[in-house]
């Protein structure tokens with residue numbers, strides 16, 4: 001029987017705390033057990049009833065944190081065995097990760113773990129240089145999570161349809177007072193909020209278009225043609241799942257975070273969006289416009305950062 005050392009627990013918990021989460025709510029806790037087992041538990045008290053009434057984003061966030069836990073275990077020299085929602089009597093247990101043995105971390109483990117500290121939501125416009133085709137191909141196959149599909153949005157007709165749907169969601173959510181009150185409640189004046197502390201009010205001042213961030217009461221919304229033009233210059237990847245249940249949401253979060261870390265490791269910047277997906281008509285519109293086979297869960301946007309990533 002082995003047990004966690006203090007340093008090991010700190011490393012795993014520290015990695016989880018750097019995961020992206022909806023509105024920076026960090027809706028999880030880690031329970032460390034003997035035999036180097038760690039359980040990631042969903043924090044059901046971290047509710048966003050207006051933005052996330054079904055808890056979909058909460059589980060996507062848990063999936064992203066799980067990926068950080070998995071990588072931390074790898075770099076500690078453990079072979080992590082991940083069981084998703086292992087106990088039906090405790091549905092808030094998102095995953096149980098056990099150390100199935102000793103194994104030296106792979107090059108990819110090291111690369112992605114190294115990218116954890118460099119990842120942050122990049123809501124600014126990207127530099128003009130496109131993402132090279134070889135990097136695009138690598139990112140599309142990086143995640144390896146069962147059932148999760150990545151769908152590039154690049155054809156002009158698809159980009160135009162996406163722009164129309166994003167424009168629609170921006171107009172609806174900007175005018176939704178309850179939605180905006182909830183967003184304000186999770187916004188702090190602290191410039192770099194601690195994990196779980198909500199969003200910085202500085203993100204609202206980012207000089208960019210609304211699809212790249214969160215639409216607020218004062219966000220200026222450009223016309224659809226302008227939006228489509230800007231979208232066409234980004235590497236946009238839609239994450240879809242075969243069904244729309246809790247496991248799909250966790251897996252979507254894992255796949256998105258692996259892809260995001262692979263992008264950071266390749267020198268790219270990116271951000272993850274679900275705000276527009278809160279509207280049923282946007283999700284339905286995406287299924288139709290992109291002829292999706294599955295359920296759209298989130299959008300990743302990648303590009304070259306302008307200047308140094310901070």
Ligand SMILES: Cc1cc2nc3c(=O)[nH]c(=O)nc-3n(C[C@H](O)[C@H](O)[C@H](O)COP(=O)(O)O)c2cc1C
Pocket residue numbers: 018019020021022023024057058060061064119120121122123198199212213214271272273274275276
């Ligand atoms: C499920 C999920 C949904 C998110 N949706 C949005 C979004 O719609 N717009 C946005 O700007 N950021 C979104 N984010 C990014 C979070 O706001 C961000 O991860 C959090 O504030 C922590 O900041 P960081 O990513 O820079 O570490 C989302 C993140 C997750 C995991």
